[in-house]
Amino acid sequence: MSMTPRRAPGLVTRLFQLMVACTILAVVLGEFGFVQHALDSLAHFRAHLAAALVVLGLLAFARRFWATGLSAILGAALGFGTSLPVLLGDPRDDAFATAGAYTLLQMNLRYDTADKTEALKRIADTRPDVVTLQEVNTEWQALFANLSVAYPYQAYCGTENRDGVAILSRRPFSPDPATERCRKVEGLITRSVDFNGQFVGVSSLHLEWPWPRPQWVQIDRLPGVLAGLAQPSLLAGDFNATPWSAAVKAVAAAGGWRVVSGVGPSWMALQLPFLPAAKVGLPIDNLLVSPAVAVGEVRTLEATASDHLPVLMRFSLVRESDAPPVAVVGRPAVPAS
Structure with a gap:
């Protein structure tokens, strides 16, 4: 019984996978901003890149690109894990x-x-x-x-x-x-x-x-x-x-x-x-x-x-000891124009 050869990924698929890989790479490299200042410039977009990876991962799963989708979600987890705590923390x-x-x-x-x-x-x-x-x-x-x-x-x-x-x-x-x-x-x-x-x-x-x-x-x-x-x-x-x-x-x-x-x-x-x-x-x-x-x-x-x-x-x-209050200017209405 002959087997139908598996088709090679098309150009669109390859470009999509390249986009995911580049976005993951940007997130990872941004973690090393303390090593090189150029990498720190990538770090500023970490949360936005992580959000983009979530979208790309969902698109990959919808097309049954399981490995690509999983890689995107893992990259998003790394990006969110090091940005959301300070971004949204109490x-x-x-x-x-x-x-x-x-x-x-x-x-x-x-x-x-x-x-x-x-x-x-x-x-x-x-x-x-x-x-x-x-x-x-x-x-x-x-x-x-x-x-x-x-x-x-x-x-x-x-x-x-x-x-x-x-x-x-x-x-x-x-x-x-x-x-x-x-x-x-x-x-x-x-x-x-x-x-x-x-x-x-x-x-x-x-x-x-x-x-x-x-x-x-x-x-x-x-x-x-x-x-x-x-x-x-x-x-x-x-x-x-x-x-x-x-x-x-x-x-x-x-x-x-x-x-x-x-x-x-x-x-x-x-x-x-x-x-x-x-x-x-x-x-x-x-x-x-x-x-x-x-x-x-x-x-x-x-x-x-x-x-x-x-x-x-x-x-x-946080005071080591209470100090007597000093004269403070009150809060008169501040003109807005």
Whole structure:
């Protein structure tokens, strides 16, 4: 009895299998971003690549390409396994105390946005204790000067260009210049903020895009810049890097911080307004905190005219001893325009 020879896979099938293999390879190589910066650039898309592998795996199973489908699902499991815990994890610390909670609002403003009203409204609506800002230029700085009643403590760095960073605070800054940082090249500004008698180093950071852009040049300089930073401390900013990447882990190591989980997706290109940043965007706005900062809640807010979503964090401080409260500027209504 003669057997019908098995047909060789067609061109479409081969291309499909090649697509699956390349996507799996991208996920695997992205796990080694600590070895080579180019590989870390792949890591930022890990969750999206994993989602694509789920779709490809289901298509493979539908066509009875069992080995291809299984490989795709295993690749997706690897990608999701190292991204979802920090992307969707519960940020709440057991040590968080609601009674002594403070709030921080993180926003990349986008330097060239024509509509600046929405960003001001987010500050007015949330009335945070501290605001960390990126892409602050002189036009933005002039607007924030109008908030000096509600936020009398303001610090700016590099606002003469499009990538300035800033900190607004209702609470006093330390007068000690040793606690201050203004590093334009690294995109960093730091102030020590008085939270009811306990000073906390607060930093706003804006990193460049990943390799081949000079993001790692900035990161490699941070350990020296952050030396002697007031403790406890926290850092918020636009990292242009995902929380599971080697880039964010390197920044966290430089400051003795941990990465706060649960921020979620926060960026989507303005050219794709039909794609919601909070659902399918890249999670590149990150929060880092030292052990004495207990996080209670993290969430993204309604979009402004920027391509980044605002991020709000509630936190408390783990005190070694209670300190007497200091005078704090109240929370008057913040004008939204």
